[in-house]
Amino acid sequence: MGQVLEQLFILVGLLVFLVYLVKCVRFSKCIFLHFWRALPRSFLKSMGQWAVITGAGDGVGKAYSFELARQGLNVVLISRTLDKLQAVAAEIERTTGSSVKVIQADFTKDDIYEDIKEKLEGLEIGILVNNVGMLPNFLPSLFLNTPDAIENLIHCNITSVVKMTQLILKSMESRQKGLILNISSGTALFPWPLYSLYSASKAFMHTFSKALQVEYKAKGIIIQVLTPYAISTSMTNYLKTSMIIKTADEFVKESLNYVGFGDEACGCLVYEILANFIRLIPSWAFYSSAMQKFLLTRYCEYLKNNTNVRGAGQAGAPPTLLSSPVLLLEKDQ
Structure with a gap:
């Protein structure tokens, strides 16, 4: 009996050691990726001629649009506000020389995907960035105190990911290559009270992405979910940047180093x-x-106290709302 217990304790100790060894290896890779690019610069362009980015009019989506264009891809920008899209498109074309297409679409609706499909027809799409999303409450809030926009949130945070993936994954499968980046959130990693709707919707994206990677990895397609924490954008009322709050540009540039890191990553070392x-x-x-x-x-x-009121006002959120317990913010639409 004593020998059995001794062997059991040794086995448990080995398992614990292996778990922490894997964590140390993963963390070492994160440190490496923070300072060095692991993939060749031509890798992203090799996926295909075009990248499609949802929520491309501002924030993280805009940053991905610029960075992918700098890497040599043509980009399709999809968002709700046409003026923003056209301004971003003009700047990308002027600064990078890449071709840009814009598609105006409101992702809080579910009848937009046939139009998007028609406008994407004939493009060799190598990268899809599912970025668009809605945060129903910027400040922590009980479920019954959040705005009654449940259907809009489901369409924006969940339906958009499923439908856009369905539209583009088919052509990736036929070409046996492609990259899908799904921008989730750190709140998806476990239930997050006072952000219950947002947390649950991002948890769907997290689970959906990891399951899809298992299904399509053997077909040469990379599907990765990113789970960052607060990024200073219009969605977060331009929180003041710090060691743990990145700008959209900072996050995007580092997150692209994590392509190939695995089916899930936070996107940068600090996260x-x-x-x-x-x-x-x-x-x-x-x-x-x-x-x-x-x-x-x-x-x-x-x-x-750490919100850039001026920036929030420019983004269309009146400064007076910052003292309210309830906000409705749509990310990068």
Whole structure:
């Protein structure tokens, strides 16, 4: 009996050692990717001639549009606000020389995909960035206090990912190559109270992406979900940048180094560190009433005090809304 227990303890110890060894290797890769480009510059262009980016009018989507154009791809920008799209398209063409197509579409609707399909007809699409999304409440808020825009959120955060993937994955499968980047959120990694709708919708994207990668990896298609934390964009009311809050350009440039890293990544080193730190918090502590009270009081104050009011106003969110417990923000539409 004593020998059996001894062998059991040794086995458990080895398993724990292996788990932490894998984590150390992963973290070492993140450090490497932060400083060096692992993939050749021609890799992204080799996927195909065109990249399609949803929510391309601002923020992260705009940053992906510029960066992919700089890497030699032609880009299709899809978003709701035509003026923004045209301005971004003109700047991309002027600064990179890449060809640009714009498609105006409101992703809170579900009747837009036949039109998008027609306008994408004939293009060799090598990259799809599913970026568009909606944050129903910028400040932490109880579910019943969030705006009643559930159908819009589902269409924007969930339907858009499924439909756009369905449209473009078929041609990638026939060519046996392609890259799909799904921009989820750190709130998708486990249930996030006071952001329940947003967290749940991003968890769908997270699970959907990882399942699809298993299905299509053998066909030469890379499907990766990115789970960043706060990025300073119109969606976050232009939070002041810091060590843990990146600009859209900073995040996008580093995140493209993670292509091939695996089916899931936070997208940059600082978010990998933050995710591992949050995982260390016991669930009983994270979901305690004391933590929820902290989020509703101190964290709300932090968000208000670190918001670039001027930027938020320019993005169409009146500064007076920043003191409200409820906001409705649509990301990069």
